[in-house]
Amino acid sequence: MDFLTLCQQRYSERRYSDKPVSQADLDYILACAQLAPSAVNKQPWHFYVVQGESLQKVAPIYRRETFKEAPMCLVITGNHAESWHRYDGKDHCDIDIAIVTEHIVLAAAERGINTCWVCNFDVDACKNWLQLPENEEPMVLIPMGYASAEGGATVKKRKELAQLVTYLP
Ligand SMILES: Cc1cc2nc3c(=O)[nH]c(=O)nc-3n(C[C@H](O)[C@H](O)[C@H](O)COP(=O)(O)O)c2cc1C
Numbered sequence: 001m002d003f004l005t006l007c008q009q010r011y012s013e014r015r016y017s018d019k020p021v022s023q024a025d026l027d028y029i030l031a032c033a034q035l036a037p038s039a040v041n042k043q044p045w046h047f048y049v050v051q052g053e054s055l056q057k058v059a060p061i062y063r064r065e066t067f068k069e070a071p072m073c074l075v076i077t078g079n080h081a082e083s084w085h086r087y088d089g090k091d092h093c094d095i096d097i098a099i100v101t102e103h104i105v106l107a108a109a110e111r112g113i114n115t116c117w118v119c120n121f122d123v124d125a126c127k128n129w130l131q132l133p134e135n136e137e138p139m140v141l142i143p144m145g146y147a148s149a150e151g152g153a154t155v156k157k158r159k160e161l162a163q164l165v166t167y168l169p
Contacts, residue, residue, distance in 0.1 A: 013114035015151035
């Protein structure tokens, strides 16, 4: 599959069947995450794999059908004490976490596994659940699995390239 086709095929799935994600697929996805670039190569991320009984803990953190159904979820955290801070103080943690998360969702899509970026969750409840230290922020939840009959790809709505690109003379 070429990269454009992969980008077209990935979409945000919010309804999942109970079909499990294999350990081999998860290993592949995590290997792709491990290779993500980061500012000054700080790799300020951690991945919590949520499956089995612990899935019950994630459901109240994001109260949608998604987490009642998905057989697996990743909690991706960023450590602000590890991330690179530029001379002007800008913390690059968010950028690094966005890159590694996109590696994860694209690697999953390549393996035919559905995902959804989720940032609109209860961050404090998640921190309490995982007993995270002050500097470690839960940034993204990624449900993983296979679309149920209620799910499936929707038509991509995107701005036109002409609105997004300026060619400078
Ligand atoms: C940073 C970020 C945060 C997001 N948070 C949520 C979320 O909390 N809940 C949700 O249902 N979708 C979330 N999404 C998914 C977007 O709604 C989705 O990517 C967008 O509508 C484009 O649709 P597509 O992913 O199917 O192409 C998020 C996406 C990104 C990149």
